[in-house]
Amino acid sequence: MGHLHDNYGPEARYAVEAEAALPTTRWDEEVARGLELGLPGADSIVDRRIPTFSRGELPHFAGINTFLKAPYVEDVRRCGEYDVAVLGAPFDGGTTYRSGTRFGPQGIRKISALYGPYSFELGVDLRESITIGDLGDIFTIPGNIEKTFDQITKAVSHVYESGAFPVVLGGDHSIGYPTTRGVAPHLGGGNLGIIHFDRHVDTQETDLDERMHTTPWFHATDIPNVPAKNLVQIGIGGWQAPRPGVRIGRERGTTIMTVTDCVEMGIEQAAARALDVAWDGADAVWLSFDVDCLDAAFVPGTGWPEPGGFLPREVLKFIQLVAERPLAGIEVVECSPPYDNAEITALIATRVICDTLGCLVRAGHLPRREGS
Secondary structure (H helix, E strand, O other): OOOOOOOOOHHHHHHHHHHHHOOOHHHHHHHHHHHHHHOEOOOOOOOOOOEOOOOOOOOOOOOOOOHHHOOEOOOHHHHHHOOEEEEEEOOOOOOOOOOOHHHHHHHHHHHHOOOOOEEOOOOEEHHHHOOEEEEEEOOOOOOOHHHHHHHHHHHHHHHHHHOOEEEEEEOOHHHHHHHHHHHHHHOOOOEEEEEEEOOOOOOOOOEOOEOOOOOHHHHHOOOOOOOHHHEEEEOOOOOOOOHHHHHHHHHHOOEEEOHHHHHHHOHHHHHHHHHHHHHOOEEEEEEEEEHHHEOOOOOOOOOOOOOOOEOHHHHHHHHHHHOOOOOOEEEEEOOOHHHOOOOHHHHHHHHHHHHHHHHHHHOOOOOOOOOO
């Protein structure tokens, strides 16, 4: 790398220097694979890296929709061969108002094609550092929330036990209960903490006489090794926080930080407190990200939009700090493409996942090492 001038900002200088150290090995392999499987391009094509049939990242508007155009893993018994396994939970049977999150996995996968695997600011190239496989979607049961919960628990349990890092594309937030139920048995009796981004507490026992998307954390913290004291809820506020849920959180000793709390104490300090709470005596931490924690202007495609939430840069900084510690997995929920404008809600869902993975890579938590 040649001499760098002194006019860069500090972050930009880091980014430019970091890029020079990144390999291109897997990009070269992808190009070679594309030429082999997709045939060399027509004679008029000057760039001989371009195949006849699209096989890989480019062009972004072409190809079959998997998350970040990752390989589709039809045989889910092989998911442990990948560092990261993406799985969809297309379910909105827990929705109490605006449905549509069953299309969340489709919407997130579709807009994820807009992204490449490299983040300038983070100095990370996911393609060069980890392997990602897309397992497709869990077979959910639209008319039966309990059977769907059982399906989700079995799927997440299978992925987590395989050693792959689970990335769950929701789906409404009712899936927070069965996802954590899928992880908890695999901690050798150790405790699971939860970092929960949302505008809503989601801690009441039932809603409309059932376990719905407003109830996951009541039932998750009923699991013996998922104590309520390790549930930290970030961004709660507004006019959609049912009082029974607030009461349960108070009685069980959960931790709540509002948007104002986080902004006034500073995102760095808020993230440090969230990590302290979630990791206090815990062996692993699950990240549950509800897109409606952002201000409604940025996430129109969700079931319960609420003004006054985070700005994207605030929540992304928070996520990056959280992912400096290892995570058991991540779910992104409540993305509802039928209400989305210009796919911006699905885009923020994609960005949260990519930033989480990138920071886990940068901190050395992915790929997972043997015995970790």
